[in-house]
Amino acid sequence: MTHSVPSTHYPRLRRALRSGVATWNSVGAQIQFHGRTVRGIWDALVHYRVEVARLTAQMSLGTGALAVIGGTIVIVGFLTLSAGSLIAVQGFSQLQQIGVEALAGFTSAFLNVRLIAPLVAGIGLAATIGAGATAQLGAMRISEEIDALEVMGIRSIAYLASTRVLGGVIVVIPLYCIAVMMAFLATRVGTTFVYGQSTGVYDHYFNTFLNPTDILWSFAQAIAMAVVIMLVHTYYGFTASGGPAGVGEAVGRAVRVSLVAAVLVTLFASLAVYGQSGSFNLSG
Template sequence: MSYSNYDAGTGQRHARDELDLFGRHAIFYARSLASIPHALVHHRTETIRLIAEIGMGSGALAVIGGTVAIVGFLTMAAGGTIAVQGYSSLGNIGIEALTGFFAAFINVRIAAPVISGIGLAATLGAGTTAQLGAMRVAEEIDALEAMAIRPVPYLIGTRIVAGLVTVIPLYSLAVIASFLASRFATVDIYGQSPGVYNHYFDTFLIPTDILWSFAQAILMALAVMLIHTFYGFHATGGPVGVGAAAGHAVRASLVAVVMVTLLTSLAVYGTSGNFHLSG
């Protein structure tokens, strides 16, 4: 066999493997979404337990508040950074009064959704992959099937519901934290007048942008949960395999978070931007 034929055969096998993996993802996602009604009806107690665990953490993580505290701190830092960079950059051309506009515009449309998605992937998603992967390598999922318990609704459907329920108050806290951090940095650190900041912030904070931001956060949470549950549910190779699955899931979910942001921005703001600055 010549090298050219070998390379062609290898490329074809690689393409078939990638297509097969894509099909496995699609089938698993469809089964997971279809299992949500069954999970809500037959596994309500497990769903409620997972909501509490995801929101406030378990064990030592519960001391700092779990995913809620981590995402809150991340978005607070992002909001403060936006205020610092915005005030300094706008001040170079003498329009630092527009820092309130900068905070209202960037926090809602970019910073809070993206930072929240990254926090979800690093906390909620990675923890879900580790839990399901540990159950898979310990044959606990096989034991559920032996007891006639459908593993997809019990393990996947409940976690998707818990993630979607938790993301609403979690993202609310994230947006508020980013707003407060931006205002604190601008007014209390740089000394801008509260009236000036509030005027531009209230003028350019569009309520529909906040609603679209929440929709974006929900789509991110759904994508993160689907990706991480897939890799955890299909983990192999013992503890090392679970770690590898978590790494693959985090990388894939980070790409998904950015893609959701891009597609949402194109769909909602791609034509007009829903924003006009004049004067």
């Protein structure tokens, strides 16, 4: 006679299996939500244009007291300004040690476009627009406003999630323009005004190594990053639970996941665009 071993003899194994199954189901639910959100963008363009315009204005310039300082645009501008200043400080001092400080303009044209501006813009987008979207949707979820919309026959995902994804993509275009210009300006002022390098020398190497194709790829990377970040934040806000504390937890998880996603987008985009050749030649 054989006796089956009770499953209670292996509690750790059961917990591990349950955790793995729950994680797998969560990933599937998240992918399904993202797919429905992307499909709902067309409905947002056709039926919810007013809501898209309202969210775009709110995301870019802010509302209430935040609108006084310009909202997300000013925040991202200051972030990239400080990052560009660090490029000037580190780039010039390191190049000076090997006697090629004239190439400080190269560091701005190379690093700001390919790395600094996209990453800083993604971080600013996740910390401001993304976190705000998660908090708004989470508050609507716990107050049963989303359930009320569905009862009224409104496509809740298209109305709430797709409109925010579309608004984030619209906002990121001028936002990224400001980010790139502030990074360029900060590096140029730091190198020429603080360290005293000739503006002619700086501009010569900056214009020589600045590739317009890199700027276009950088914009595409910023748009892809905005889509991924907004998808992550809308999902965590839409599925928040547990009252106000649950909304705060959802915002924290969304910011954490979106920051990791922004770094991964930068990594894979850099590998895809610059991984083989790099589009960089140093001669002369």
